Amino acid sequence: MMRPTPIAVDAQVPHMSEIAFAAISVTFHGLTLAMVLYLISVGLSVTMGLMGFVNLAHGAFAMAGGYVMTTLMNRWDLDFAWALLIAVAVVVAASLVLERLLYRRFYGGNELDQVLLTMGLIFLSVGAATYVWGPLTQPMRPPAVLSGQISLFGRSLPAYRTFLIGCGAVIVTALWIGLERTRMGTQLRAAVDNLRMAETLGINTSRLFAAAFGLGSGLAAVGGGLGADVLAISPSYALDNLVYFLIVVAVGGLGSIRGPFFAALVVGLADTAFKYFIPEFGAFFMYALTMAILLRCPAGIFGRT
Amino acid sequence: MTVFRDRFTGNDKAMLDRLARRHRLEPVEALPWIAAVTAGFVFSDYLALLAQILATIVFALSVDLVLGYAGIVTLGHAAFFGAGAYTAGLLAANGWGEPLSGLLAAAIAAGAIGLVSGAVILRTSGLTLLMQTLMVAAMLYELANKAHRFTGGADGLQGMQVWPIFGLFRFDMFGRTAFLYCLVVLFLCWLIVRMVVQSAFGRSLTGIRENALRMHAIGAPVSRRKLIVYTLSAALSGVAGALIAQTTQFVDLGVLSLERSGAILIMLIIGGVGQLYGAFIGVPLYMIAQDRFATVDPVNWYFWIGLFMVLLVIFVRGGVLGAIARMRGRIGARK
Numbered sequence: 151m152m153r154p155t156p157i158a159v160d161a162q163v164p165h166m167s168e169i170a171f172a173a174i175s176v177t178f179h180g181l182t183l184a185m186v187l188y189l190i191s192v193g194l195s196v197t198m199g200l201m202g203f204v205n206l207a208h209g210a211f212a213m214a215g216g217y218v219m220t221t222l223m224n225r226w227d228l229d230f231a232w233a234l235l236i237a238v239a240v241v242v243a244a245s246l247v248l249e250r251l252l253y254r255r256f257y258g259g260n261e262l263d264q265v266l267l268t269m270g271l272i273f274l275s276v277g278a279a280t281y282v283w284g285p286l287t288q289p290m291r292p293p294a295v296l297s298g299q300i301s302l303f304g305r306s307l308p309a310y311r312t313f314l315i316g317c318g319a320v321i322v323t324a325l326w327i328g329l330e331r332t333r334m335g336t337q338l339r340a341a342v343d344n345l346r347m348a349e350t351l352g353i354n355t356s357r358l359f360a361a362a363f364g365l366g367s368g369l370a371a372v373g374g375g376l377g378a379d380v381l382a383i384s385p386s387y388a389l390d391n392l393v394y395f396l397i398v399v400a401v402g403g404l405g406s407i408r409g410p411f412f413a414a415l416v417v418g419l420a421d422t423a424f425k426y427f428i429p430e431f432g433a434f435f436m437y438a439l440t441m442a443i444l445l446r447c448p449a450g451i452f453g454r455t
Numbered sequence: 456m457t458v459f460r461d462r463f464t465g466n467d468k469a470m471l472d473r474l475a476r477r478h479r480l481e482p483v484e485a486l487p488w489i490a491a492v493t494a495g496f497v498f499s500d501y502l503a504l505l506a507q508i509l510a511t512i513v514f515a516l517s518v519d520l521v522l523g524y525a526g527i528v529t530l531g532h533a534a535f536f537g538a539g540a541y542t543a544g545l546l547a548a549n550g551w552g553e554p555l556s557g558l559l560a561a562a563i564a565a566g567a568i569g570l571v572s573g574a575v576i577l578r579t580s581g582l583t584l585l586m587q588t589l590m591v592a593a594m595l596y597e598l599a600n601k602a603h604r605f606t607g608g609a610d611g612l613q614g615m616q617v618w619p620i621f622g623l624f625r626f627d628m629f630g631r632t633a634f635l636y637c638l639v640v641l642f643l644c645w646l647i648v649r650m651v652v653q654s655a656f657g658r659s660l661t662g663i664r665e666n667a668l669r670m671h672a673i674g675a676p677v678s679r680r681k682l683i684v685y686t687l688s689a690a691l692s693g694v695a696g697a698l699i700a701q702t703t704q705f706v707d708l709g710v711l712s713l714e715r716s717g718a719i720l721i722m723l724i725i726g727g728v729g730q731l732y733g734a735f736i737g738v739p740l741y742m743i744a745q746d747r748f749a750t751v752d753p754v755n756w757y758f759w760i761g762l763f764m765v766l767l768v769i770f771v772r773g774g775v776l777g778a779i780a781r782m783r784g785r786i787g788a789r790k
Contacts, residue, residue, distance in 0.1 A: 198582070252765070261528065263768050266724045269717060270764030277758020393593060393713060400586040434597035437590045444590075445575065448583045
């Protein structure tokens with residue numbers, strides 16, 4: 151999905167500077183992918199760890215964010231920032247309604263019912279997106295300030311992706327501080343640790359679930375909207391990228407905010423590196439790496455056993 | 456399961472009789488076969504589709520064996536289905552089109568992959584196990600794509616030549632041979648699965664699903680049994696893949712895809728998991744719906760099947776068989 155422009159290969163032996171260029175390029179694009187994957191997957195990790203709910207359709211929220219944002223920008227000529235804000239608001243509102251009407255009754259229930267429900271929602275999202283937007287990929291046109299290249303480490307890098315990494319870093323920091331310092335963060339940590347005890351202590355878990363769900367969907371919408379240039383917005387988005395989201399969650403460990411971040415870094419960098427250096431194998435080594443990590447730590451890097 | 460409990464609580468004698476009769480064939484078990492044969496006569500224009508449905512039921516049965524009985528949640532059974540399909544396909548494309556030995560080779564190849572991968576991944580559980588099964592299938596997919604010199608990659612495997620069965624029954628363009636071939640193989644597979652789940656081995660699998668710790672405590676070799684059933688299920692999936700490959704004379708990468716693993720899981724859940732007959736209900740329902748929507752409204756097929764799944768899981772939990780059991784329970788309670 152993201153092979154950077156190949157470097158000239160006139161010399162037989164790769165020159166040191168070429169290797170350095172390749173390393174910078176891979177790191178840069180890997181970081182971009184990691185940020186997008188993290189923003190989308192962290193909500194999934196929380197719903198799985200907190201509510202015991204396998205929301206395979208989580209990617210659909212990211213897709214919805216991407217569609218609303220690109221439509222607002224391309225058809226309605228809205229500002230980049232406004233489009234993003236409205237997209238997130240729309241997705242959060244929709245996800246809260248869905249949580250109340252649908253998801254809630256399946257919390258802690260039979261996994262297979264959850265799989266059937268969320269696969270059904272994925273199919274619904276594919277069908278609805280095809281109906282409204284057609285089968286083609288939605289173009290993402292960053293604002294003039296962010297398009298073009300900027301010079302970094304002696305290499306010109308796409309400005310928009312640099313902005314994306316910066317955005318991701320800010321959001322991650324805010325999330326971590328929020329988790330440590332705010333009331334909701336404390337409640338969230340308590341509920342993931344021991345749901346019954348948290349309930350006994352008087353934490354309104356029903357409201358907490360809704361809040362966590364809405365937050366997760368909102369972050370997914372941010373990831374889908376900002377990352378429309380990395381993970382292309384098309385009707386089968388939720389299905390095509392499902393494996394990546396699941397890998398991030400499984401490798402990171404359930405119910406964690408920090409785990410998925412490191413998992414996303416590993417996945418983003420490794421996937422980009424493998425596809426850069428040995429493209430003919432596709433994602434094979436990425437999958438092998440995931441298997442190896444999960445065999446070594448079955449509960450994920452940051453999971454509790 | 457609920458049927459037993461509702462009717463016979465507190466009545467040991469009746470329960471004992473019920474258990475003693477458990478292995479016997481009941482008249483209702485003839486229903487799927489009567490339905491299949493009738494469908495073959497009535498919808499003789501759709502024999503090719505019916506053959507596909509029968510082969511897919513074999514696949515669903517094999518998934519039910521691991522998921523419904525042993526409680527191994529898998530999202531990667533396409534690995535074995537695809538391995539079987541490619542084995543039969545490669546044999547037939549390279550000068551050995553004998554179908555029965557093709558089936559056997561497919562079962563062995565898929566079973567071997569099941570044995571090796573199972574030995575590595577079955578020690579995990581839950582989401583981690585699900586991911587491991589998914590990774591195995593995804594890796595095979597990438598390998599098959601990479602080996603496009605042999606598999607044809609994304610273009611599919613061309614030039615399969617499947618010989619007549621026993622040298623007598625040619626695969627005709629109406630799908631008559633294909634239909635009967637799949638029906639017979641399905642029947643044999645069903646016999647095997649039924650025998651397995653009703654044996655002491657099968658009961659111990661249910662025990663492992665319900666409480667692995669206790670099964671360990673009473674000395675059951677839990678990991679070995681899980682590995683055996685996983686391998687058996689993989690081999691059956693391989694047979695299913697080979698059936699599809701031989702009857703359609705074509706294999707493409709789709710046989711190894713996540714969509715394939717997901718779809719078979721969905722079909723099984725729609726029918727009902729862990730009751731042997733869920734496959735016979737869910738697969739035809741899903742595949743006929745898919746076929747109808749593909750002709751009537753192909754653009755919105757995903758939307759309608761998605762809506763169907765969501766409504767089903769809201770109103771009818773436990774699949775169609777679950778609904779039937781509940782209805783019978785309600786009627787029994789009224790008496």
